[in-house]
Amino acid sequence: MKARWVVPALLALVSMAATGAGQYEKFDYYVQQMIAAAVAKDPASVQTFREQLDNLPRQEPGDAAQAQSFRQRGLDQLAGNNFKEALAAFRQAFITDPANADIAGQLSLTYLRLRRFKEAERLAVYTLALAPGQSAAWLTLGQIYGQTGDARRAAGAFANAYRFAQDPAQLAEQLRQLGATDTVDTVRIGALQALQAVQPGSVLPDPPTLAPTHPAAHPGTGSTAPAMATTPLSANPPLPDALKRGLTTSSQPLAANSAPKPSPPVSSDNPGQRIYRRSLPLTCLIVTFRNGKSDNLGSGLLVSVDGLVLTNDHVIEKADNLAVKCGDRESVAKVIRRGKAPDLALLSTTLNSADSLTLNQTYNQDLVGRDVFVLGNPYGLEGTFSTGVISGLRAIDGVRYIQISAPISPGNSGGPVILSDGTVIGIATMGLKVGQNLNFAIAATEVIAAGFFDPGRTKNLPSKGKP
Amino acid sequence: MTHLRKPAWLLAMWLAAIPAFAQNLESNRFYVQQMIERAAANDEHGVVAMQRMLEQNPRPAAADPAAANAMLQAGLAALRQDDSNAALTAFQQAVQMDPGNIEAANHLGLVYRKLGQWTEAERALQQALSLEPxxxxxxxxxxxxxxxxxxxxxxxxxxxxxxxxxxxxxxxxxxxxxxxxxxxxxxxxxxxxxxxxxxxxxxADLIMPPLAPNSDMMPMTTPANPLRPPRSAP
Structure with missing residues (x-):
């Protein structure tokens, strides 16, 4: 009711203000207004802004037949999960006929699949300018906002997807699926909020859990906090259980720490298996917390029997608190030393251990060609093991690196790069975005040269040593 | 108006003060070049100022617009048949008959570019842009x-x-x-x-070959939203 007079006034204002604005900004304004109206459960305003979009000048059509041929190629590639090839095909289709809303929508969806959210958003908004009642584009836009941590706008876009769906029951089912299984908190929250808005009496899925293939910590975002407080999703982001316990008992000693589990027995002659089994309990998952929520994760390695853990500085860069899990044991951690060049941090934990990884100070051309093994937690996949060779030695901004061919991904940062003799030759740190397997580890000798760690502590706990 | 860039305006006024000079081809090229430089410097007002200067120029007189149009059509037909040399001749004649024919000037530039004649292509396209910036x-x-x-x-x-x-x-x-x-x-x-x-x-934050030394390193830390691994991943 209250929007009856506000909306026309706003529209008049916008039509004046938008005179000098870019085309996209105008589209975006109306789309955002439709989202805000959907969040406010104000269907009259949704309709008003939809009409504004409908009344915009139509885009000049291109060669529809040629575009359809590119589009079909894109669909084939999309079906095979070949997103880059699909992008190339849909892009050609879009350039050939930019007035086709289906093509623009599929280009947006492909960008979303490639996690290129800004491009995906722009194309989704453009699609909605062409066809404001296209439910699929609203659904895509909702996922984009959810993936980028904006639960409110995700909920509004999802609600519009439902509003304009040809088959609302099917769309509601899609939202239920997203609400139950999507790996991103804000997508799930947005979908559930939209369901609550459009079907107030509907039975919502149980509180979502992580997919079993994805044990990573998930982010919470400031914008979702109110929603999380009022729904079953108000629990902490789904951290691994052990880490949750470690965090909540941060002021108390952890029982598990007093009884470290021994490494699994090493019986194989295969060097990879031998290294994996020995190094796994000494390789750590590091989860950072910021503003009370999990924020980032990386890897680390236990370098002393009294619980010192080495990692990259950029892993812990913005953390308020740190939780570390090495093998089956977990602890909170404090920063003892950190620096940007080299990008390293040394953490103290309560993870006393009978064993620790040994830093190998060798740094010469003889290393090139030697086998290396990398352990870490790429994208939260704990204990991921990969192999490769030392491809070269590089000095970057005065820091010595070892270039390796072993695959590493976000989440590997701070993890050990191990030689076949079990010693650590580097700390996995970064990779080139282009090319393949052009990855870099800070040389272990750099850790010592920079004073981060006294190699005297890198030894096994003496049998008669301290407890 | 206060935010208009002074150098662009001063230059434009100076050139406008010399009509004979301003109307010749060289001054038009100068304006086009200024539009390029201002655009590369993200100076929107400078671009618009130069655009206005070009738009104020009188169109060159056409000797025979009908014949020019016929040559333009002949050139387009030759282009469709991928006969660049025939197209070149036709577009050249069209431009000679009607220097104000934008289509002809633009296509002449296109054919010169196709033939790798950069200087001529640049001049033809500058002419087209001086007619319609x-x-x-x-x-x-x-x-x-x-x-x-x-x-x-x-x-x-x-x-x-x-x-x-x-x-x-x-x-x-x-x-x-x-x-x-x-x-x-x-x-x-x-x-x-x-x-x-x-x-x-x-x-996309991509650097394609040739790579600059040590360019674009990507820290191997997981951002706020970790990816779900592909289903086909081992």
Missing amino acids: TRAVAWFQLAQVYGLQNDVQRATGALANTYRYAQNPMRAEEILRNIAENEAADTLRNAALATLRLQQLPV
Whole structure:
């Protein structure tokens, strides 16, 4: 009711203000207004802004037949999960006929699949300018906002997807699926909020859990906090259980720490298996917390029997608190030393251990060609093991690196790069975005040269040593 | 108006004060070059000022517009048959008969570019742009000419004007992104990348070969939203 007079006034204002604005900004304004109206459960305003979009000048059509041929190629590639090839095909289709809303929508969806959210958003908004009642584009836009941590706008876009769906029951089912299984908190929250808005009496899925293939910590975002407080999703982001316990008992000693589990027995002659089994309990998952929520994760390695853990500085860069899990044991951690060049941090934990990884100070051309093994937690996949060779030695901004061919991904940062003799030759740190397997580890000798760690502590706990 | 850039206006006023000079071809080229430089510097007001100067110029008189149009059609037919030499001759004649024929000038530039005659292509396209400075297609042709001559600065300026005057900016944006990510020629690719950044448009953070030394390292930490591994992953 209250929007009856506000909306026309706003529209008049916008039509004046938008005179000098870019085309996209105008589209975006109306789309955002439709989202805000959907969040406010104000269907009259949704309709008003939809009409504004409908009344915009139509885009000049291109060669529809040629575009359809590119589009079909894109669909084939999309079906095979070949997103880059699909992008190339849909892009050609879009350039050939930019007035086709289906093509623009599929280009947006492909960008979303490639996690290129800004491009995906722009194309989704453009699609909605062409066809404001296209439910699929609203659904895509909702996922984009959810993936980028904006639960409110995700909920509004999802609600519009439902509003304009040809088959609302099917769309509601899609939202239920997203609400139950999507790996991103804000997508799930947005979908559930939209369901609550459009079907107030509907039975919502149980509180979502992580997919079993994805044990990573998930982010919470400031914008979702109110929603999380009022729904079953108000629990902490789904951290691994052990880490949750470690965090909540941060002021108390952890029982598990007093009884470290021994490494699994090493019986194989295969060097990879031998290294994996020995190094796994000494390789750590590091989860950072910021503003009370999990924020980032990386890897680390236990370098002393009294619980010192080495990692990259950029892993812990913005953390308020740190939780570390090495093998089956977990602890909170404090920063003892950190620096940007080299990008390293040394953490103290309560993870006393009978064993620790040994830093190998060798740094010469003889290393090139030697086998290396990398352990870490790429994208939260704990204990991921990969192999490769030392491809070269590089000095970057005065820091010595070892270039390796072993695959590493976000989440590997701070993890050990191990030689076949079990010693650590580097700390996995970064990779080139282009090319393949052009990855870099800070040389272990750099850790010592920079004073981060006294190699005297890198030894096994003496049998008669301290407890 | 206070935010108009002074140098562009002063220059424009100085040139306008000498009508005979301002109306000749060289001054038009100067304005076009200024539009490129101002665009590469992201100086919107400078671009618009130069555009206005060009638009104020009287159109050149046509000797025989009907015959020029006939030659234009002949040139287009030759182009469709991929006969660049015949097209070149036809477009040259069309431009001679009617120097104000934008289509003819633009296509003449296109054919010169196809034939690798950069200087002639540049002149023809500048002529087309002096007649219609908002013609995005001509700016795009000109960007390619500069790109192929390894002039990244001017290619960037011309691409920025392509985007500025595009009828469908979203389409132009995708074209720029396509060039920035896939074009084989380094200069044009880098110019497209620079244009996208100039316009603050999103683009994949890719560096294509040749790589700058130690460029674009990616820290191996997991951002806020970890990816779900592909289903086919082992």
